[in-house]
Amino acid sequence: MSKQYETVIGLEVHVELATKTKIFCGCSTTFGAAPNTQTCPVCSGMPGSLPVLNRKVLEYAIAVGLATNCEITRYAKFDRKNYFYPDNPQNYQISQLYLPICRNGWVEIETKKGGLKRVGIHEIHMEEDAGKLIHDEWEDCSLVDYNRSGVPLIEIVSKPDMRSAEEVIAYLEKLRLLIQYLGASDCKLQEGSMRADVNLSVREVGAKQLGTRTEMKNLNSFKAISRAIAGETERQIDLIEAGERVIQETRRWDDTKGESYAMRSKEDAQDYRYFPDPDLVPVAVSDEMLKKIRAAQPEFRNEKMQRYREEFGIPDYDIEIITESKHMADIFEAATAICGQPKKVSNWLMGETLRLMKERETDAEDLRFSPEHLAKLIWLADKKLITGSVAKEVFEVMFEENVDPERYVEEMGLKTVNDEDSLRKTIAEVIAANPQSVADYRSGKEKAIGFLVGQTMKAMKGKADPAAVNQILREEIVK
Amino acid sequence: MANIISDETIEYVGILAKLELSQGEQEQAKADMGRMLDYIDKLGELDTTGVEPMSHVFPVQNVFREDVVTNNDMREQMLLNAPEEKDGMFVVPKTFL
Numbered sequence: 001m002s003k004q005y006e007t008v009i010g011l012e013v014h015v016e017l018a019t020k021t022k023i024f025c026g027c028s029t030t031f032g033a034a035p036n037t038q039t040c041p042v043c044s045g046m047p048g049s050l051p052v053l054n055r056k057v058l059e060y061a062i063a064v065g066l067a068t069n070c071e072i073t074r075y076a077k078f079d080r081k082n083y084f085y086p087d088n089p090q091n092y093q094i095s096q097l098y099l100p101i102c103r104n105g106w107v108e109i110e111t112k113k114g115g116l117k118r119v120g121i122h123e124i125h126m127e128e129d130a131g132k133l134i135h136d137e138w139e140d141c142s143l144v145d146y147n148r149s150g151v152p153l154i155e156i157v158s159k160p161d162m163r164s165a166e167e168v169i170a171y172l173e174k175l176r177l178l179i180q181y182l183g184a185s186d187c188k189l190q191e192g193s194m195r196a197d198v199n200l201s202v203r204e205v206g207a208k209q210l211g212t213r214t215e216m217k218n219l220n221s222f223k224a225i226s227r228a229i230a231g232e233t234e235r236q237i238d239l240i241e242a243g244e245r246v247i248q249e250t251r252r253w254d255d256t257k258g259e260s261y262a263m264r265s266k267e268d269a270q271d272y273r274y275f276p277d278p279d280l281v282p283v284a285v286s287d288e289m290l291k292k293i294r295a296a297q298p299e300f301r302n303e304k305m306q307r308y309r310e311e312f313g314i315p316d317y318d319i320e321i322i323t324e325s326k327h328m329a330d331i332f333e334a335a336t337a338i339c340g341q342p343k344k345v346s347n348w349l350m351g352e353t354l355r356l357m358k359e360r361e362t363d364a365e366d367l368r369f370s371p372e373h374l375a376k377l378i379w380l381a382d383k384k385l386i387t388g389s390v391a392k393e394v395f396e397v398m399f400e401e402n403v404d405p406e407r408y409v410e411e412m413g414l415k416t417v418n419d420e421d422s423l424r425k426t427i428a429e430v431i432a433a434n435p436q437s438v439a440d441y442r443s444g445k446e447k448a449i450g451f452l453v454g455q456t457m458k459a460m461k462g463k464a465d466p467a468a469v470n471q472i473l474r475e476e477i478v479k
Numbered sequence: 480m481a482n483i484i485s486d487e488t489i490e491y492v493g494i495l496a497k498l499e500l501s502q503g504e505q506e507q508a509k510a511d512m513g514r515m516l517d518y519i520d521k522l523g524e525l526d527t528t529g530v531e532p533m534s535h536v537f538p539v540q541n542v543f544r545e546d547v548v549t550n551n552d553m554r555e556q557m558l559l560n561a562p563e564e565k566d567g568m569f570v571v572p573k574t575f576l
Contacts, residue, residue, distance in 0.1 A: 019546050026549030035567045037552040044557055056546035077534045084497050086571040099534075133574055136565070143568035146557075271495055281539045 003241075004205040007233045009168055009198060010122075010160035012215075013175060014153050015185045016129065016193040017060045023128050023152035024051030024094065024280075031191075035145035043128075043150030045089030050279055053078075057152040058101070058283060060184040061126050062293050064154060065102030067178045067300065068121050072290060076101045077282040078126075081272040086144050087130040095155075097274045100125035101283070107178070109170040119171050120159030129153050160199065160210065165226040172196060172222070177301050180326045186365055189220050198228060201246070202236045211236070212246040216260055218253050228253040232260060304329060312342035318350050325364030328353075334371030339378050348374060352392060356399045369398040377405040389462045390414045417463050420472075427469070427476055430455045438477055449473060482516035484509040 022029055025042035041049035065072050076099045080092040105121035131149035133142050156175065162168050176187040176194065187194040196219055201211035216232055219225045231253075236246050250270075251260040299307070301323050308319045323329050328349060335345045357364065377398065381391045386409055394405045394414065409415055417423060430452060431438055440448035449470065456469045489505050489512070500508060554567060563570040 021544075021546050021548050026544065026547065028548045028550070034554075036554045036557055036569075037567075038550075039557050040550045040553060041557075044560075046560065052542060052544045054546050055543035058543070075534075082495075086569075086574055133571075134568065135573070136570075139565075140573050141565075141570050142572070142574045143565055144571055145568050271491075273495070276534060278536065281537070281542050282534045284540045 005202045005233075005237050005240075006205045006207075007163060007200060007202050007229070008160050008210055008213075009162040009164075009200050009229065010213075011156075011158045011162070011168065011171065012197040012199065013156040013158075013172070014195040014197075015064075015156065015175075015179055015187060017057055017152040017154060018183060018185050019054055019056045019060070019152055021054055022150035023054050023057050023126070024150055027150065029151050033147055035143075036147060039146040039149065043089075044146045045091070045149075051094065051277075053280060053283070054152060057126055058285075059289075059293055060152075060182070061101045061124060061154050062285065062290070063182050063297065064156070064179060064184055065105060065124050066294060066297060067182060068102070068105040068107050068124070068156070068175075070102035070105030070121060070124060072285055073099055073101050073103060074285045075099065075282060076285070078277045078280045079274045080277045081127075081274055083272060085130070086142065087133050087149070089131065089144075089146060089149060093128060093130065094277055094280070095127035095274075096125035098276070099282075101285075107171065107174050109167060109174050111170070112164075112166055117161075117167070119161045119167070119174075122157045122159050124154055124156045127153050127155060160201075160213075165229040168196075168198070168225060168229065169222050172225075177324070177326075180365070181298050181300050183298075183326075188363065188365070189222070192220065195220070196225060198225065198232070200229065200232050200236070202233055202240065211240075212248050214246065214248065215250045216253050217250060217263070218255075221255075224253060224255040227255065227258060228260065231258060235260070312336065312346075314342055314346045318346045321354070322346065322349055327367060328364045331367065331369075331371045331374065335374040335378075338372060338375035341378060341382075344378050344382075345374065348378070348395065352395050353399070356396065360399075368400070368402045369395075370402055373398055373402060373405055380405055380409060384465055385409070385415055387416050387462060387465055389457075390416070393462070414463060416465050417460060423460070423464060423468065423472060424476070426459050426464075427456055427472055430459060431473075431476060441477055452477075481520065482513040484512045484516075 019029060021027060022043055025040050027038045027040050027043055030038070036044075042051055062072055076096065078094050079097045081095045081097070082092045084091055100123040102124035103122070105124070106118045107121065108116050108118055111117050129148050129151040131144050131146040133144055135142050158171065162171060172194075179185050179187050179194075185193055189195070198216045198219060199213050200216065201213035203209065203211040214232065214236070216228050219228055232251070239246055247262075250263045252263045253260045304323050305319050308314065308323065309316070312319075321328075322332050332342075332345055332349060336342045339345065353367065356362070357367075377391060377395060380386045380394075381388065386394065390409070394403075394408055397403050397408060398405060434452060434455060437448045437451050441452070452473050453466060453469050456473065457464055457466060460469075486505075489500070489509050492508075492512075493500050493505075558564045558567070558569070561569045
């Protein structure tokens with residue numbers, strides 16, 4: 001390869017909004033319900049049914065637009081995108097083509113070299129999700145569940161401003177954080193509440209015109225996105241080097257095979273024949289509505305990080321990790337407000353929490369323990385009512401089930417034994433059982449005391465204060 | 480008739496509409512569509528300088544619902560409309576993704 005190529009990438013990101021009901025009807029959006037139990041004539045496309053816009057969808061879409069520096073369209077409307085597929089019962093998807101709710105925005109990402117780069121946002125529009133198709137293994141048919149049909153989505157269309165997989169991932173992370181901070185969605189790629197389609201073309205470095213692009217679908221992890229970008233870049237360069245043309249088409253990424261294939265044929269041509277939806281009235285965004293949404297914008301990550309630095313005196317690295325998840329930041333702030341010990345709360349999050357998250361493959365958004373319980377655990381340890389090792393043991397149960405640590409310690413009899421008599425009794429037994437170690441300590445081997453402390457703690461089932469054990473052991477041996 | 484619909488166009492429209500037309504039906508549809516376009520072209524004769532495109536027939540805007548669940552499980556009724564059902568779902572011809 002003698003020529004130098006550059007990859008040009010734009011993204012279409014679909015985000016499922018965290019509303020209680022669907023975009024155009026009062027059906028619940030709760031995940032995991034039995035098939036078709038959350039459907040009605042509107043979201044299953046029955047003739048004569050009429051859609052009515054969920055106000056919350058509009059508010060979330062505007063909030064995301066404001067957070068991404070977009071112009072808010074003051075007079076917006078909905079259009080029908082026509083296509084036939086069984087997951088789309090109306091034979092059209094209600095979307096926005098002509099007057100989308102947000103346009104011309106940008107977000108800033110950090111580049112690998114540590115600089116800042118703006119990625120432009122072409123537009124954000126509101127639309128409805130499709131149903132789910134299940135393929136029957138036994139009979140020659142497919143089955144449709146319309147529970148997801150009509151779940152609200154926003155589609156965020158970027159400008160072709162990204163040049164590498166790293167930039168794409170930085171951009172997605174940025175969007176994820178903004179939207180999670182807004183509470184507008186949980187943005188989980190794996191579960192499909194955030195989906196990214198990659199539009200990619202290559203061109204010779206320095207070329208002014210863009211090459212022909214392809215659109216890649218079915219990317220459900222950051223790793224899959226990186227691999228798909230590498231694979232598609234290579235495929236397009238190979239075509240060009242071989243003197244062939246790149247065809248503008250939609251391709252489906254198969255992550256297990258590490259390759260993509262063209263999805264559509266002439267039989268399902270992409271001609272959506274958009275036209276305004278006559279069933280939905282236009283949306284006029286008033287000054288008051290805009291003012292209200294602007295006033296309700298939360299503190300975003302950068303501001304939060306700045307405030308943490310000033311208020312809490314915890315390391316920058318901790319701040320970075322904690323604010324990477326809105327949920328974890330909420331736990332941190334609430335627990336700190338109760339116990340007044342930011343450093344200790346941070347230590348629990350950075351230590352045991354991250355360790356268990358990694359071990360159990362849990363997402364920070366799914367942490368279940370409450371800040372009240374974490375604060376209580378810190379208090380129990382501070383008051384020396386439990387030892388450090390018992391605290392870790394209790395935390396693990398809290399991590400799983402959000403138990404009240406005080407009650408759990410009580411019920412399981414985990415309180416530190418501060419009764420000196422029983423401690424001395426156990427220590428006497430340990431000394432009697434380990435004459436060699438005792439002799440070693442007496443002959444100056446300081447390390448031997450560690451072993452004896454360990455034996456005592458084991459005999460006490462971890463419920464003794466190690467410092468007290470250490471002190472009494474030394475006294476007893478020297479006697 | 481000013482608008483002539485080509486064979487390719489009628490075939491393409493057939494694909495989009497998922498219709499299989501016989502030779503006779505194709506000819507009939509070509510003539511009908513040509514006349515429809517002629518009729519629409521009539522509108523092109525109007526001078527619309529300075530007229531905003533209409534978004535809706537009625538001067539109504541901002542009709543919203545609040546984000547409150549109002550529908551119960553009505554699967555049974557919904558499935559009454561299914562030509563065939565299985566495991567609480569609508570049965571359709573096999574589709575591939």
